[in-house]
Amino acid sequence: MSNRDFAPKIVAFCCYYCAYSAADLAGSLRLQYPPTVRLIEQPCSGKIDIRLLLQAFEAGADGVYVAGCLEGDCHFLQGNIRAKKRVNAAKKILDKIGVGGERLEMFNLSGSMGPRFAAIATEMTERILRLGPSPLSTADKGEEGKAE
């Protein structure tokens, strides 16, 4: 599949207090960001756990990111720090099994950073476009191919 046909599916787990508000702000400011990103609102980035991150890939995501408040600014004090550790642990699993840890990232921003929200969505989209579709989805195609 050439990159031109590839519309990545990217899941963004966004903390309600920062990234989700920043997304709102980006919308109010009429900032463009790629339609590849699907937002999932979280009460805190610390809600994220490794299982959820892996499930997103299993369910067909080509890339996943967690967006939490700036370090030191978490409304629940440590949620974003804990999220970062879990993201790093999940990256190791993805590397180990051949999906690739690069497809997962943690970002920090504040609710007032609308332009940064758009920039992150663009940055992640570019990264996934460069990496291509998730090997899991190509493995799917392989199976379908075999069945035919």
Add this chain to the structure above:
Amino acid sequence: MIVAAAKPWEEIMASLHGMHKVLVVGCGGCVAVCLAGGEKEAGIMASTLRMQRKLQGEPVETEEITLTRQCDPEYVRELGKKLEGVDGILSLACGVGVQVIAEHYPNIWVAPALNTKFAGATLEHGSWEERCGLCGDCVLGQTGGICPIIRCAKSLLNGPCGGSQDGKCEVKPNECAWNLIYERMGRLGRLNQLLEVAEAKDWSQGRDGGPRRVVREDVKLDD
């Protein structure tokens, strides 16, 4: 609690080689508390297994279940209804749980996902340390509640040895258990108790010589 930690991934994968359907069984007891084998860890392991197998072109189906405890037959019997079409079981319990499953299901393969490490305590979230060597004849009553069998690198009954330096053990970077015992006994005004020389321990109560058993007629249900 029993403290355990995940086995290397390659070992787990090898133990499930060739299987098309695997039942991943977590345990809600000790290993859930030490974050090695509870429901969440079973979910992570099952998901990792499915993805890796898919990428290898050998997809595997998984079922997940987390039992209240895997060391009690009444819970392990719940697995019976989950076994249809299952080629093997991956148990995230301690070695006890794995064996109880093996005993109850003689015709199905069961592999351990964890290495069972020790009987220990939580030092802080994410950090555990051994506290009891399960010696069968506890001496904590003579040592102020600090176990010399496990916490002294040489398991001395009459310590400390000559290598105790500034409260540290000469073998490991840990605190010298006998220094801890001495300080605690002193605080409690019981240093005289340490003047008694402890006799050789009765290791017939220990783990050598086959499995030990505890039987309580008063609580048995068969009458």
